[in-house]
Amino acid sequence: MKKIILIIIFSMIFVVGNPAYAAYVDRGDVNLDGVVDVNDVVLVKQHILGITELTDEEFARADTNMDGVVNIIDLVFIIKVLILQIEDPEF
Numbered sequence: 001m002k003k004i005i006l007i008i009i010f011s012m013i014f015v016v017g018n019p020a021y022a023a024y025v026d027r028g029d030v031n032l033d034g035v036v037d038v039n040d041v042v043l044v045k046q047h048i049l050g051i052t053e054l055t056d057e058e059f060a061r062a063d064t065n066m067d068g069v070v071n072i073i074d075l076v077f078i079i080k081v082l083i084l085q086i087e088d089p090e091f
Contacts, residue, residue, distance in 0.1 A: 026061065027064045028061065028062075028064055028077065028081045029061055030044060030054070030062045031043055031058065036078060036081045040062075040078055041075065041078055043062070044062050044070060044078060047062065048070065048071060062078075064077040065077065
C-alpha cells in the first residue's frame, strides 16, 4: 500500500513540478469550444489510437507539453485539467 501511495505522489510531483508541463489550459481545449471537457479527452484518445486524425489547430492544442507529438502524456494533462478544474491560464 505504501508503494502505491509513493508512486502516486511521485507521479503527481513529476507532472506538476516539471516546467515542461507549464502549458496554457486552452491547449487542452482540443475542440475549441471554450472548455476542457470529456470531449477533448475523447478526441485525444481517438487520435492516439489512430481512430481519427486531429486538424493542425486541434493538434497544437492537444500537444499540451509542446514536444511535437500528441501522446499519453498530453492525455493525462488534459484529464488532470478536467478533474482539477484548473482555471489559472498557466498551470
